[in-house]
Amino acid sequence: MSTTVAGALFALSLVVAIAVVYRPLGDHMHRVYAGTRHSRFEKVLYRLIGVRPDAEQSWGVYARSVLAFSVVSVLFVYLLQRVQNHLMLSLGFKPVASDQAWNTAISFVTNTNWQSYSGETTMGYIVQMSGLAVQNFVSAAVGMAVAIALVRGFARTKTDRLGNFWVDLTRGTIRILLPIAFVGALVLVAGGLIQNFGSGHDVTTLAGQAQHITGGPVASQEVIKELGTNGGGFYNANSAHPFENAATWTNWFEIFLILCIPFSLCRTFGRIVGQNRQGYAIVSVMATLAVISLVLTNVFQLMHHGTVPMAAGGAMEGVETRFGVSNSATFATATTLTSTGAVDSFHDSYTSLGGMMTMFNMMLGEVAPGGTGSGLYGMLVLAVITVFVAGLMVGRTPEYLGKKIGAREMKFASMYFLTTPMLVLFATGLGLALNAGREGMLNGGAHGLSEVLYAFTSASNNNGSAFAGLSANTTFYNTATGLCMAFGRFVPIVFVLALAGSLAKQGSTPESDGTLPTHRPQFVGLVAGVTLVLVALTFLPALALGPLAEGMH
Amino acid sequence: MRIPSWIRQHLAAVRALLVLTVVLGVAYPLAVWGVAQVPGLRSHAQGSLVSADGRTAGSSLIGQSYTDKLGNPIKKYFQSRPSAAGDGYDPTATSASNLGPEDIVDTLPDPKLVAADKTDENAKTSLLTTVCTRSKAVGELEGVDGSRPFCAKDSGVGAVLAVFGDRDRRGGVPHPTRVVSVNEEEGVVRAPFVASYDGVKVELAKYGEDYSKGLIVPVKGDAPNKPAVPADAVTASGSGLDPHISPAYAKIQVKRVAEARHADVAAVRKVLDEHTGGRDLGFMGEPRVNVLELNLALDRKFPVQ
Numbered sequence: 001m002s003t004t005v006a007g008a009l010f011a012l013s014l015v016v017a018i019a020v021v022y023r024p025l026g027d028h029m030h031r032v033y034a035g036t037r038h039s040r041f042e043k044v045l046y047r048l049i050g051v052r053p054d055a056e057q058s059w060g061v062y063a064r065s066v067l068a069f070s071v072v073s074v075l076f077v078y079l080l081q082r083v084q085n086h087l088m089l090s091l092g093f094k095p096v097a098s099d100q101a102w103n104t105a106i107s108f109v110t111n112t113n114w115q116s117y118s119g120e121t122t123m124g125y126i127v128q129m130s131g132l133a134v135q136n137f138v139s140a141a142v143g144m145a146v147a148i149a150l151v152r153g154f155a156r157t158k159t160d161r162l163g164n165f166w167v168d169l170t171r172g173t174i175r176i177l178l179p180i181a182f183v184g185a186l187v188l189v190a191g192g193l194i195q196n197f198g199s200g201h202d203v204t205t206l207a208g209q210a211q212h213i214t215g216g217p218v219a220s221q222e223v224i225k226e227l228g229t230n231g232g233g234f235y236n237a238n239s240a241h242p243f244e245n246a247a248t249w250t251n252w253f254e255i256f257l258i259l260c261i262p263f264s265l266c267r268t269f270g271r272i273v274g275q276n277r278q279g280y281a282i283v284s285v286m287a288t289l290a291v292i293s294l295v296l297t298n299v300f301q302l303m304h305h306g307t308v309p310m311a312a313g314g315a316m317e318g319v320e321t322r323f324g325v326s327n328s329a330t331f332a333t334a335t336t337l338t339s340t341g342a343v344d345s346f347h348d349s350y351t352s353l354g355g356m357m358t359m360f361n362m363m364l365g366e367v368a369p370g371g372t373g374s375g376l377y378g379m380l381v382l383a384v385i386t387v388f389v390a391g392l393m394v395g396r397t398p399e400y401l402g403k404k405i406g407a408r409e410m411k412f413a414s415m416y417f418l419t420t421p422m423l424v425l426f427a428t429g430l431g432l433a434l435n436a437g438r439e440g441m442l443n444g445g446a447h448g449l450s451e452v453l454y455a456f457t458s459a460s461n462n463n464g465s466a467f468a469g470l471s472a473n474t475t476f477y478n479t480a481t482g483l484c485m486a487f488g489r490f491v492p493i494v495f496v497l498a499l500a501g502s503l504a505k506q507g508s509t510p511e512s513d514g515t516l517p518t519h520r521p522q523f524v525g526l527v528a529g530v531t532l533v534l535v536a537l538t539f540l541p542a543l544a545l546g547p548l549a550e551g552m553h
Numbered sequence: 554m555r556i557p558s559w560i561r562q563h564l565a566a567v568r569a570l571l572v573l574t575v576v577l578g579v580a581y582p583l584a585v586w587g588v589a590q591v592p593g594l595r596s597h598a599q600g601s602l603v604s605a606d607g608r609t610a611g612s613s614l615i616g617q618s619y620t621d622k623l624g625n626p627i628k629k630y631f632q633s634r635p636s637a638a639g640d641g642y643d644p645t646a647t648s649a650s651n652l653g654p655e656d657i658v659d660t661l662p663d664p665k666l667v668a669a670d671k672t673d674e675n676a677k678t679s680l681l682t683t684v685c686t687r688s689k690a691v692g693e694l695e696g697v698d699g700s701r702p703f704c705a706k707d708s709g710v711g712a713v714l715a716v717f718g719d720r721d722r723r724g725g726v727p728h729p730t731r732v733v734s735v736n737e738e739e740g741v742v743r744a745p746f747v748a749s750y751d752g753v754k755v756e757l758a759k760y761g762e763d764y765s766k767g768l769i770v771p772v773k774g775d776a777p778n779k780p781a782v783p784a785d786a787v788t789a790s791g792s793g794l795d796p797h798i799s800p801a802y803a804k805i806q807v808k809r810v811a812e813a814r815h816a817d818v819a820a821v822r823k824v825l826d827e828h829t830g831g832r833d834l835g836f837m838g839e840p841r842v843n844v845l846e847l848n849l850a851l852d853r854k855f856p857v858q
Binding site: 134170190197252307313317320327351352444 | 558559562563564565566567568569570572573574576577578579581582584585586588589593594597598599600601602605608609610611612614615617618619620621627630634638642643644645646647648649650651652653654655656657680681684685701702703704711771773778779780783784785787788789790791792793794795796797798799832833834835836837838839841845848849852
């Protein structure tokens with residue numbers, strides 16, 4: 001079998017697997033968020049947290065709860081890193097420097113998992129499993145909670161109540177993420193991932209050299225890193241490391257974990273608004289964009305244009321033998337289309353156009369299918385914009401799911417969309433203008449610009465992958481990417497919740513002849529088109545200076 | 554006394570985080586660890602360690618370098634891929650090179666330091682030259698053609714020219730006035746890889762001169778598009794710990810390993826075949842050879858001092 005055919009089958013089998021779990025997983029998540037009963041364990045948790053689970057919140061209170069939880073999380077993760085030398089299982093590592101600790105805390109709380117540190121030499125096991133891995137769970141659950149709150153905004157009428165954040169957070173964590181993570185972690189151990197608390201083994205290799213085989217609770221962290229679209233690796237080499245991704249099929253399984261929740265949430269959306277076909281429409285938009293990107297990335301990588309890839313005879317720099325070029329390109333597509341940012345191969349060494357695709361995927365705004373929860377709310381905001389644009393073009397009333405899209409809704413939607421491009425372009429400009437920014441580049445010329453552009457695109461979109469040649473552990477990059485991550489996460493969340501509040505207050509407008517149907521292929525095409533046009537208009541100039549300039553000869 | 558709502562929220566947040574940290578950050582990883590103690594999973598959870606002569610010799614998942622103290626390949630062992638992890642295959646410094654696809658111009662070392670056998674801290678070898686140098690070395694070690702596209706045959710560096718002259722509208726240089734082979738240094742290399750370009754004599758590069766104004770032109774040359782030395786032999790992996798090589802790279806090493814072990818070539822090839830794995834389920838990943846397992850098998854079957 002040729003590499004191309006095998007690579008295509010690999011991707012196809014993933015598509016089939018996601019299609020198979022779409023309904024059962026989506027329905028399960030619907031039951032979780034729509035249910036009214038609390039399990040005994042959950043009741044204990046609510047008592048410990050000190051909240052009344054049946055008291056619902058308005059959008060403002062919901063948003064403040066999200067922010068309060070996130071602020072507390074940042075402080076906690078920051079503190080853990082700063083005192084890690086006093087903790088058990090610290091492996092003798094020093095406290096993390098303050099700018100790096102702040103960057104890492106923000107990074108994990110915002111579901112970005114940008115890493116300016118190298119795991120194997122910086123973080124003890126307590127920081128990894130009780131600080132970082134916990135945020136892997138809860139930051140994903142926060143994203144899902146916000147998405148569900150927005151969907152409730154569409155589904156409910158004449159109310160200011162959007163649900164209870166603490167309940168949504170607890171249920172998402174305990175009933176969705178934790179069971180899948182537990183089983184998945186054991187599956188990964190079966191594939192060869194490690195799960196121990198030892199400090200590793202010093203061995204003498206066949207050639208008589210010393211080698212330190214590292215230890216750590218890797219499997220339990222790896223699985224939620226993918227499932228929660230987080231991406232922060234236990235080790236510097238992330239999912240390229242054999243202890244994080246041991247076999248070809250663990251590679252498949254990790255991609256599956258990345259994609260399963262973001263896609264299936266569309267089903268949950270359809271169930272909550274009471275029309276499954278609306279879920280299918282949204283998932284079709286995501287799938288269309290994802291498949292196009294998947295094919296292009298694979299083609300660019302397998303054709304291996306560019307001087308070094310042609311000299312090498314394949315784009316194998318930064319790629320593991322067991323995965324090969326095609327499976328690595330598929331992983332790269334999945335990780336950048338969702339807000340994951342885990343890598344099983346190094347994008348900095350990709351062909352110019354293959355590397356551009358990974359950047360373009362993030363610039364789509366992490367909506368195809370995007371992060372856990374954040375992908376769905378991002379796509380719904382784009383659907384709102386599309387309804388409005390379509391309404392302007394053909395003179396129909398802008399309505400979506402029985403809600404009028406008026407000036408107030410459009411203000412929130414546009415501000416949501418504008419936040420990330422502003423952060424990306426402003427910060428990239430600043431990075432290129434300042435010496436402190438330029439000094440971080442490893443590669444010269446257009447590729448150096450790509451490194452900086454990639455860094456801020458990744459941070460602002462809460463992705464977390466990198467053109468890793470950039471020396472990101474400097475005060476400038478730790479501070480600047482930290483700010484981009486924080487604003488890129490929480491400003492949009494506030495706009496989304498405000499939008500949800502505004503929608504929930506409305507009554508339901510019955511469908512009329514003037515209503516644009518939002519479940520037909522026409523609408524799918526429109527949303528995909530609006531997404532592409534918006535992104536292209538925003539980022540094409542920047543891409544032209546970086547990867548396009550490098551890749552076009 | 555009523556607690557203001559913004560403080561109540563933060564209290565709830567603190568309590569929620571602490572409760573969830575106990576469940577997700579302590580109980581969950583311990584539970585996974587506990588279940589992973591069952592036979593079958595335990596050895597994996599510990600790191601898939603392998604032993605030889607009664608001692609632990611490494612992990613079957615983590616690659617090793619098979620070089621002597623000077624960094625020269627040990628001939629009785631199949632060689633791993635190049636590695637960017639520390640000094641090579643260092644699990645405490647996992648890394649890729651992160652060099653880009655158009656990283657093709659070297660920053661040349663001071664020839665005085667080169668003559669004195671010292672390293673110049675400011676010099677930087679481009680990814681292209683690194684690939685070319687590795688290919689030449691592997692070719693010489695295994696007795697196969699080490700030439701590659703865009704590589705200078707004799708000097709073994711990246712074949713790249715800086716072309717000077719007036720630019721046309723598309724940025725090209727139709728009438729060059731001066732051409733320099735930027736990666737071949739005067740005093741180190743005797744003659745450039747190509748004598749003339751567009752009728753202009755090609756010069757060697759001089760230390761300290763700036764060629765960034767010229768148009769950078771990589772020259773493909775006449776090397777075969779599919780070189781005898783495969784791609785994985787000249788590129789660093791993502792983790793720097795890649796335990797595998799491609800069957801193609803293993804194949805060109807058989808003769809040398811057999812000679813070093815005074816063994817029959819066919820017998821070594823048979824051991825190699827036993828350790829060559831295809832794609833999992835027929836379509837996942839790529840065919841590959843686990844180098845440590847192969848070398849251990851050879852040590853058992855054809856021991857040499």
